[in-house]
Amino acid sequence: xxxxxxxxxxxxxxxxxxxxxxxxxxxxxxxxxxxxxxxxxxxxxxxxxxxxxxxxxxxxxxxxxxxxxxxxxxxxxxxxxxxxxxxxxxxxxxxxxxxxxxxxxxxxxxxxxxxxxxxxxxxxxxxxxxxxxxxxxxxxxxxxxxxxxxxxxxxxxxxxxxxxxxxxxxxxxxxxxxxxxxxxxxxxxxxxxxxxxxxxxxxxxxxxxxxxxxxxxxxxxxxxxxxxxxxxxxxxxxxxxxxxxxxxxxxxxxxxxxxxxxxxxxxxxxxxxxxxxxxxxxx
Numbered sequence: 001x002x003x004x005x006x007x008x009x010x011x012x013x014x015x016x017x018x019x020x021x022x023x024x025x026x027x028x029x030x031x032x033x034x035x036x037x038x039x040x041x042x043x044x045x046x047x048x049x050x051x052x053x054x055x056x057x058x059x060x061x062x063x064x065x066x067x068x069x070x071x072x073x074x075x076x077x078x079x080x081x082x083x084x085x086x087x088x089x090x091x092x093x094x095x096x097x098x099x100x101x102x103x104x105x106x107x108x109x110x111x112x113x114x115x116x117x118x119x120x121x122x123x124x125x126x127x128x129x130x131x132x133x134x135x136x137x138x139x140x141x142x143x144x145x146x147x148x149x150x151x152x153x154x155x156x157x158x159x160x161x162x163x164x165x166x167x168x169x170x171x172x173x174x175x176x177x178x179x180x181x182x183x184x185x186x187x188x189x190x191x192x193x194x195x196x197x198x199x200x201x202x203x204x205x206x207x208x209x210x211x212x213x214x215x216x217x218x219x220x221x222x223x224x225x226x227x228x229x230x231x232x233x234x235x236x237x238x239x240x241x242x243x244x245x246x247x248x249x250x251x252x253x254x255x256x257x258x259x260x261x262x263x264x265x266x267x268x269x270x271x272x273x274x275x276x277x278x279x280x281x282x283x
Contacts, residue, residue, distance in 0.1 A: 057182045057190055061224055064232035065176055067257050071167035074256040077204060080248045081106075086114075088167050092262035093118035095162050097169070107131045115146070116162040117265050122146040123160060124266075125278065140277040146266035147274035158203075159282040170252040171202030172235055180219065188226045193219045194237070204237070204250055212242040231257055 067073075071090025077083070086097030095116045102109030108131040113124040124146045132138055154160040178199050182192030195218045200207040210217050225234040234253050241247040 057184050057192075058176075058179050060226070060230065061176045061179060061182065061190060061232070062173075064224075064226045064230055065168075065173040067229075067231045068168045068172060068254065070258070071164070072258050072260050073254050074260050075169060076253045077170055077251065079250045080246075084169070086169070087256075087260045087263065088169070089260050089262045090164065090167055093164055094263035095164075095167075096263035102129065104128075113146070114160070115263050115266060116164075117263055118164055119151060120265075121149040121151065121154065121160065121162065122266050122271060123149060123274070123278070137277045140275045141281065143272060146271045147278055148271050149274050150279075153279050154282075157282060168203070170204045170235070171199070172232055172252060172254075174199050174202040175204070175222075175235065175237075176224075176232075179222075185223075188228070188230075188233075190224045190226075192222060194222050196220050196237075204252060209239075212245065213240065214242065216240045216242065227257075229257075 071088050074085075074087045076085040081103070082099070082101045084097060084099045086095065088095045097112070097114045099112040099114065100110070106129050108127070108129045111126040111128075115122045125141055125143075127135070127138065127141055132142075135141070149160060175194055175196070178195045178197075180193050180195050182190050185191050196202075196205055196210055196213070197217045199205055200210055213220070220240070221238040223234075223236045223238075224232065227233045232254055234251070236252070237250045239248050239250060
């Protein structure tokens, strides 16, 4: 098995999960890029106190993503077979993410420890499982050290890059633009549906996922929570079954707004230059 074939297999395996996509695009989108029918009005929480006040529930959720654009928070994404957690710290132009795809029983499992500290990026990679063990280039990939990345070779790469002009790995602003129906279910809690057909840039979804959903993509159920300051703390998508893929949940959480810390650069004695095999894996 070649490294390039392994890369294609990993990308295919991740099509219905946020893990690989979340590592790079970070697109938050712009208002109007995901036009959708007007959401139903409801009771929205006060941004200052969290107490119910008359208002539009969709607008409350649109407003809840504004603080994300300041780029100072921690986040996590989970889906079937994959997890991502990390922090973004725009003041220092740094970010760090730990990504896991698969588990001990998987034929192929991957862990990535990614650090971005503009203008540099590093990744520590661990591949395990029978498929990984049969890979001739495994020693060039499982180095046990942080591999320094050539920025020219990862520019625009959703797997390894990071755009500090678009700092949300999950793209919640794009997703909330697609809300078609929403209602308040309690203080700071919401439920409704999202049209995700124009949300491929969100990071937590991609075009293949959306296409597989067919017409169901226009009414994906979701729940959301905001903190007492009206900032998004949780967004959960309930993707229906599509083709051979079972129904699944994609969950995004945000915390530590304004109090995240700068990422730590790896120690120099733990850094090597990334080999060609690494770029082949993700390209």
